[in-house]
Amino acid sequence: LFRRMDLEAALRVLEEGARLAERSHFAANTALLLNNLALANHLAGRLDAALGMFEKAEEIARELGDAAALVSIRYNVAQILARQGRFRKARLTIDEVDESTAVAQSKRLLLGAAYTQGLYLSLLGVNAGDVWSRVEALARDAGDPFLERFASLHGTESLVAQGDYSRAQQALEHGTDAQIEAPRLARLAWVEALLGKREAARAARSRFDLTPRGPELLASWSQLLAAASAIETGNLDEALQRTGEASRFFRSAGASTGELECALLEAEAAIREAARCPDPRKLLDRAERCADKARKVPLDPPQDLSPRARDLRTALVEARALLIRLREWLRAITCPPAGRPPRVCVDARSLEARLRDLLARAGGDPTRLSEDHTLLLDCVAGAAHRWLGDVEAASRDAARVRSHLAQAALRLAPQDREAFATIDPWQRFGLKALEPLAGDARFQASHAESLASILRLRATAQSAKEAMQGGLRIVLEALGAASVVLAGPTGAAFTSVAPGVEARTEGVGGGLIWARIAPGDIGRGWLAAVASRDSAFSASDEAFLAAAALALGSQPVVLNGLPPSKGSVERTAQLAMEAPAGSADSASSLSRTRPLTQRSLRSGDLARILRKEGIIAEGRAMARVVRAAAALAASDLPVLITGDSGTGKNLIAKLIHLLSPRSEQPFLSQSASAVPPELFEADLFGYERGAFTGAERTRTGYLFQAAGGTFHLEEIGDLEPALQQRFLRVLDERS
Structure with missing residues (x-):
């Protein structure tokens, strides 16, 4: 009955046997029956009851002087402690038992030691691939095919953590043991989803739902893997339903590690749904509540180790929630509801301060992260750096993402690479609207004259207001947009609207593009454009907007201390068009034409000030020093x-x-x-x-x-x- 995973029937038989043994005063049989009864309760999720039975069995084993039984019982106790999140006590228990001479004398105890170590590390979220390989070998040597196949299942999770999806899929594709069919199908659905095979993943989840689940504890963990698969295939309501079912069981069982994973998966599902929802506020609140709940799950991990990467995963959920809130704030300013002023209820400065803090917290130790968490971290960092206006850092993050995907594809079997290549990590993690501009993005030649016009206007305008309003009109016409807004941290500073053009109100995807404005006489801010209802922006439009933001964010242009000529401005536009948008070259080609301050023009020209003070600023390095001095x-x-x-x-x-x-x-x-x-x-x-x-x-x-x-x-x-x-x-x- 136990091997067939018919736990309820096994429990009835074991309880009757324990009563008979106790009445007959057969201590050895009582200890054996209590041990098996505790195992059955463990798998059924009755963790406290199982601990009580193990304690009774341990007392009897001590009286009998049965060292082997004591070791077996203590390993089982350590497994339960790990499931409850009491990792330090579990570690102490494992270390104490490992010192027993009885372990080395028994194949069965060596197998128990390895299995306990593997389960402890897996529940903690540490890659335990080598340990599970050892469990497989020991189970094979001990003639235990069931435990051998079960260890193989755990081993596939380690392969996934390493990004070796093809090997994990091959290990899971063919199963013959009915007792582990449900866990196998749940893992297969997860791996298929990570490979980009959405239909295959959904089919595996359907088969999982029709398969007997077995013990409640194992079934609930399988449900979590099915939920992870649903998140990856975009079936987020299904994912939330599955995590809800599993969460109720883990909460009643007191299995804190299960509760933690449920909260983290629910937060992930909510944040991804929020990214594609027209009104994401409730989903963002839910994601942040789940992240907070995950942070408060009672756990006692080893020093300096975050269980199941809790600190990283909660920080990345909260960072994405902040980025989406900031994006929605910009959308509300750029494209307010018809007939109503924008309802700005977000303090962009305080959100950015929190974003910087979360980004710092999320760094952690990269050697402890799974391949997927490393990819997520780079994507979030790239989106955050783009929002914060750090173009170089965002470009580096985006390059790491591309490199990561290329390396992951090389690890895959050839037949899996095509589906994997269809996965857009920015879309996957809910960050598409915040993806850094591609390094090779260039705006169209027709936009060069528009950029030159902005620079001429900045040089000749009588006031900053005149320059900004005129510059926005140029951007509006160049993009064929419904509206263009220059926004500061507290709201819209300047707006230009195309009369009679209806905007794309959802502002998602190609409907809203934006670029961060460098420090200048208007401070830090954002240049945003909303497409008309029947059109969408392209990558070249984004590249132009990035270049326009550089021009609008600068002070009125001065070249070598002299007002710019028409030719020099057009040359600047040409340099910007030739260099990749957002790159250091394009930024410097524009910033080299920037003025040093508004005052320097009013009091004469910059060359006279530099000459009077004896400063020679003809070299590029010295020009950078002078620009920095002017900004400060x-x-x-x-x-x-x-x-x-x-x-x-x-x-x-x-x-x-x-x-x-x-x-x-x-x-x-x-x-x-x-x-x-x-x-x-x-x-x-x-x-x-x-x-x-x-x-x-x-x-x-x-x-x-x-x-x-x-x-x-x-x-x-x-x-x-x-x-x-x-x-x-x-x-x-x-x-």
């Missing part, structure tokens, strides 16, 4: 300038001051090494008359002398550490 000049941030002696750090500090709104206020420079340490605080902050012996008059400190302007402290590295700490506090508190 508009802010109130503290600036650290590094460089060898004699390279002109003081000149750059003075340039930042002259290009800033503080240029009419004092500029004070002082070398830290020229002030004795005991006088540094007094000179920096000043003092009142009589504050200490010898203070015969009030002295104004350097910081107060430079109030409203710029204070340049040279050679700060020469300060004593204690004085550096005090100065750091000044920078932190700004007082």
Whole structure:
């Protein structure tokens, strides 16, 4: 009965046998029956009851001095502890038993030791492929074909973690053991889905549903694998239904590892459904609730190890939820409902801060991640970096994704590569609308003149407002869009709408394109365009929008300190068209034409300012330094300038001051090494008359002398550490 997995019938027989043995005072038989009774309860999901029976059996085995029975019981106890998420106690139990001399003397106990180790690692989410191979070999040697096939099933999960989908599929395609048919079909459905064979995966799930499930504990884990398959084939309602069924069982059984996997899969299903839903708010809330529930599942993992990659998976769910919320916020601004103003209920700045934090948390130790989780991490990082405007990082992430897919395809059997190639990872993970631009994306030649027009307008406009509004009209006409919006973190700053053109209100896929705007006189923001109802944007349209965002986000154009000519602007447009969109070359070709500040044009030209200060900025490297100085000049941030002696750090500090709104206020420079340490605080902050012996008059400190302007402290590295700490506090508190 036990081997046929007819647990209810086996339990009745075992319970009757245990009563008979106890009445007859046959201690050895009682211990054996209790041990098997506990095993049956374990598989039925009655974990606490099974632990109680194992404890009774252990007491009897100790009285009898049966070392082999004690070892077997303790391994079974460790398996239950691992299912309950009590990993540290399970590890201690395994280590204690492994030291017993009885283990090495019995093939059956060696098999039990290996099986327990494999189950412990698998429940923890660690690749245990080598351990399961050892279990297979030991089971074969011990003449246990059932356990051999069961170990083979577990081994396929390790193959999937390594990205070896074809080998896993081959191992699962042909099964002859009716007792493991349901687990086999669930795993086969999962692997087929990962290979991109959607119909085959759905067929395997249908056969799984018609197959007797066996013990509830094994059936619920199989249900989770079927749910994972449904997520990959896009049957997300089915996935949520399956995880719900499994979750109810695991919660009642107290199997925390099962509860955790249910919560993580439910969060994944909800986030993918939200990505394709016109109104994703409820699904995003659900995904975040599930991620929070997964984080709160009571577990006691080993130090520095996140069970089932919980920290990574919850962070990636939350990061995608934030990205979708930010995308919806931009869509609401760009394409508000007819007759109503946009309802902006998102603080983009705070969401971005959380996004950066989640991205940092998700990094983790890449050596511990499965192939699929590594791919997901790179996709989320690419989407996040694109949103945050880090074009180079987004390009690197996208390149890693392409490399990962190419390597994964090489591991597949030739007949599996065609289906696998149809999988779009950005679409799969719900990030299609945030996919970084392809490195080879170029806008059409017809857009070059539009870009040149934007640059000319930026150079000749009387105000930033005039330049922005005119630039948006050019973008609107070039794209044939329904509307174009320049949005800041708090909402729409400038909008241009094509009269009489109906917009694609869903704003999903090709209906909404956007690009991040680099820092400039409008701050960071987004340039977004909505297609008309009967059209969609292309990759070349996105490439043009990225180039236009560079032009609109810059200050009015200055080339070598002189106003641009028509030819130089057109040359800039040509450079942008020739370089891949979003690449460093296209960015630099535009940014080289950027101005340094609005003020530099009003007060003369930049060349005169540089010449007056003795700064030669003809080389590319020096031009980058000057551009950085100009960008920093508009802010109130503290600036650290590094460089060898004699390279002109003081000149750059003075340039930042002259290009800033503080240029009419004092500029004070002082070398830290020229002030004795005991006088540094007094000179920096000043003092009142009589504050200490010898203070015969009030002295104004350097910081107060430079109030409203710029204070340049040279050679700060020469300060004593204690004085550096005090100065750091000044920078932190700004007082």
